[in-house]
Amino acid sequence: MAELNLAHYEDVLGQLPRLKTYSHLLLVFPLLGDRCPDPLIDSIESAAQEVRNAFPWLACRVLHEGRGPGNSGVFKLATCPEFAFPNPVVRRKDCTDNFPTYQEIIDAHGPVAMLDGNILAPLPAFPHIYDDSKLNPAPVLAIQVTVIKGGLLLDIAAQHNIVDGGSLMRILDLLAKSMRGEQFSAEEIEHGNRDRTKLIRLLQSDEPMLDHSHLILDPHGASKPPGGRPKAQWRYVRFPVQKRNILKERANKEIEGGDELFISTNDTLSAFIWKRVSAARLKRRKRPDDLSKFSRALDARRALEIPREYLGQMGYNATCFLTFRELETMSVGQIGVFLRQAVREVNTNYAARSWATLIANEPNKARIMFGGSFNPDKDIGISSILHANFNNVDFGDLGKPSLFRRPLFSPLESCVYLWTQTVEGHVDALLCLIEADWNELRADVEWSEHTELIG
Template sequence: MALYQDVIGQLPILKTYNHGSLGFPVPDESARDSLVQALQAAADKIAASFPWLAGAVAHEGVAPGNSGLFRPIPWPATATAPNKILHVRYCDDVAPSFDDILAAGAPVSMLDGKLLAPYDGFPTRYAESPQTPAPVIATQATFIRGGVILTFCSQHNMIDATGMFQIINMFATALNGEAFTPQAIESGNRDRASVIPLLAPGEPAKDLQHLKLAHPLTFPLPLPPSTPGKKPTWAYFRLFRAAVPAIKAKASERDGYDPAVPFLSSNDALSAFYWKCLSSVRLRNGRSAETVSKFSRAIDARRVMGVPQEYLGHMVFHSATRMALGVVAAAPLSTLACALRRDLNEANTVLAVRSYATLIANEPDKARVLYGGGRGDPDVDVGASAVPQSDAAGVPYGPLGVPAFGRRPNLAPILGCLYFMPPEGGEMMVSVCLREDDLEGLRRHPEWSRITEFIG
């Protein structure tokens, strides 16, 4: 299985799990056993076509000055129990009913990760042992009164967010009784060593020294301070689709527009709009106008590297845009959107991605390589990721039908995080992690509240 050893997924900070949850109504409790059988058959079908997904993740070669390497291995014989991709839990008496969750809009506060997820999520790292290995993927079906919530987990060194949504799509395919496409099988089992060619010694490289630390990160990472009214909190907003064209038009206005930027995406415009609104809130909540805010954006490097979307490995690079909070709050939306697009274009190149992979490969202690676009301060920064192209929440899952909602369960805080989630009922779901006072300020911001509905 050495061919599955990832290159840019080797950062120790990724020794954790990605998560996504889908909620389905199940009004008839007598249907539970047959649903579990269907889910188990789907898991078995995935394991047969992608055998490495049924294995474990080994973290080997750790030594002073060397963070070791992560690679998938067959499920160890030392494990106290065989691996099972599917876990089943019954939480009728300890979780809200499905109807209550749905009536409230499925807020993250009602989706307890300790109940719904078999493993902790980013940024909380796990500890494995020969007796309790870390699986590559796991799925938990949590039955509650009137429904079931499927939570998908993927080990983050092995699989990025795009890969996790591909695995969710695999479950939909299998539950629908369909075959995996040849491209999905080939790409999902692809030799990772050939995906991002490393630069040869002396070959020109992009300067990425700003991603290097003088001293390695130590784990666990310190949690942000939790003072009264400032506790980091996850929440969802529903962003109205009808508002997006107007936001993009505003971001495209000539005043403040950089003529060197030929194109703006809707994501550029929405990211700039969020940054501008949040910066004004943060200023009102006591930050200095001179404080520099970093807006980092996760880039899926599959397209620029000519890799199919069905590839499961880690392909995330980041762009970073930095401006003072006062400048962000006062600048025309077009100026911010152009700056975000310009920095993303500069980062999203074959040379940049190959330079990043080479930087990681050549550094023995990969805890010295920063994830997320370089140094920053989560109290004033934004770390953004977008997967709106996924249709995971809008397709049928065999006997379960179409999910009523898609969310990330309530897990450890990632202060400053922003997720543009797949659409739900035609509207975009936006997940944020902010200080309580910043979240309340954003809820009440006249521009942000005009285009969103707070879910919580």
Template sequence: MKSFNLDIIGQPPHLHIYTQLCLCYSLPNDSDATRQAAADALSRGLKTLAQRIPWTAGRIIHEPSNEAGNSGIYKIVPWHDAPPFVIRDLRGDPSAPKMEVLQQRNFPMELLDEGLVAPYMTIPGGTAGAKMDEPTAVFAVQMNHIEGGIFLTIVSQHQVMDLAGQMQVMRMLDRACRGEEIPEEEVEIANRDRSEIIPPVADVEAEPVEQLSRQTVKPAPPLSAEPVSSVWASFSFSKASLAALKATALKTATTQKISTDDALTAFIWQSITCARYKRLRHEPNTTCTLGRAVDSRRYLDIPPSYPGLLNNMVYHTHSIQETIDMPLGVFASELRTAVDPGTSQIGRYTRALAALLDRTPNKGLISMGANINPSQDFMLSSWAGADCYGLDFGMGLGLPVAVRRPRFYPVEGLGYLSPKHPTGEIVLAVCLREDDMQALRGDTEWTRHAVWVG
């Protein structure tokens, strides 16, 4: 491999970040031999993965442009013979959690800090933000030894792949660790030239102007005089709670079908807006926006096993009062219409976004969250469908008992739905300013369905 192109959607510099997943494995029969065997399986699998999919062992570099206002190009270049694999023994570290405590508390986000358990921070360089010219790994794994268990924190560079792409790489790694062949079709799809993945847009005049306007950076408003303190927290929704939410939504739904994810997303967004209402009630007609991340593959007839970056976002904007007053099923139906293949515009939106990026020299001017106001808007990514609970990586430890997003630098107005547990539970990780979080935790309708984890 000499170098490897990124998807055009991966060129904006703000995507120079990492997506992290922490898979937690219990060790009821602990021994040094068991732990060593697990590490050996991962090491062998990572080398095999790189032999079949060489770019997974590469690094991202930035080639700046001499042209004013041009953000340059990011690409993958060779680096090692396998993705970075860090082994960290935390059993003697007083700051490290113990498996028994984690299981008792349902694996709270506050006990899984990225600085402790992840090989790369979400924002490279720490809180100072990404360094534009700093080479970074495409894919990396950290094995954390704690008392009573092992954590695997698996990270991917977001310019290279979205969560769906990361899951595909993790599935291929799982096969490699267990000594199974990676299907040739998947190898071919993974190694395709990414410059030809998204079909070209046919007519610039027909591009969705409003959608692209949401993704084009506008002059920033004046900064607030007082800094805002935001915090992460996680909440659990049981299978029974999710069923109850969907049943409630179906009573007022305006479409024939809605998913559990639609009902849950609508409930989360309405609850957060209610929690913010005390702070924002002097302007109830001010609009607020939900940005919902979507996987564009199926709308573009791209194989689901394609491990690149094909995320986009759909936006739902109403006044604050409308957001609160709208029946749950009406809003859930609006969410369903925006993503249903029969009615969705996501394919068109994604092709137009790719075309806009292709003709814009400064890719930093394009961002899916460009005009999101974190004080009153919210962006949510659902990973509920990611089948992490079926991955054992040939380590001999069984399947993970929990999968979480580690805690990282506070980003107000951001949330993730963790992969669904085999029991049907879904855990929400959400970042809000402290007063809003307290209001959310005190909302009786919220606490009827959601259990605070921490």
């Protein structure tokens, strides 16, 4: 492999300061019988070393330099002996005597309260923006394996300016591939190590910028709710496969004869969550003409014709607005169509290039974020990995995970994650809401008809 040029990793889309945090994925594996966990952890370490050797920038540290008044600085990579071979990639932790057992976690379907990120994760997570003085050096990638009674928990974390959520899933897939003894493909190595500085063709002087004003943060915080707001709580909610199918079938029947012939499971569940959470809030807020914003995370790879093997930051967003009154009167199918149209409008090559140009031209990139200004009392932001298939991925001697989760971290009110389907086809959603909204949802007949609370 050619000598590593770290300047090639100073991209455009990864320069947002509000991404200065870590994304996490947690896998739960059984530890059968009296099997010693050490050889399994050794195999994870060996595979992680192979991934790091094939993608050497993963062994770097993240620097945030050049900050000043009106300038948010630059995120770049630097070599770091602490993360270089032969130093281990995997951090090991034994919690066999002070943590819920594997069977307790599985029997409860993996409630987030049982999966404390302060114990299971080596690094902070979104929305916490880390302080360079407290996290120095800041690794690109970190892995922690926690041994519990009857099981093994694997948390993988990546610095969000450098690696987006889709890339983190592909790194996890590379880890599994190595643990199965398979070689990485030429395409995986090429696109995983490619020059990021030449990836996106920015708009030229004769190409007008699109309106991205809704992605600019309010400097005065005018959209934020008043202080003293109750603390929100993360909880998992399950859409059982049969109830999910019934909901999707009903939603598609509601749009028969319209311009749209079909809305996806993703569209259906997103629309249902927006409608029912807004109904709960309308009872509390009693302001039907207020606008609610729905921010939907997108992957810009397809729009920019960048292969899925690319491991950098490709985050984008589809944003739309409806009043609480409209959300009350529209069907799930109609809202699903509205969401689908919002995605189609922005999920284009030109729109993604315009988004990149906005970031490149703005000296103070702290003004920009995927969802723009966000009022958690009214708005919802959603990110989906529904179509990921990690419950069926073979990790060699470790086997297949029994559970795929995000650990419990600080609350981020009105944030929703649509999680990967279980082997049985159930879809779990992780929502962060204040208790008043959770209480209204518990009393909501429509919500209770299609969901089961995991917690």
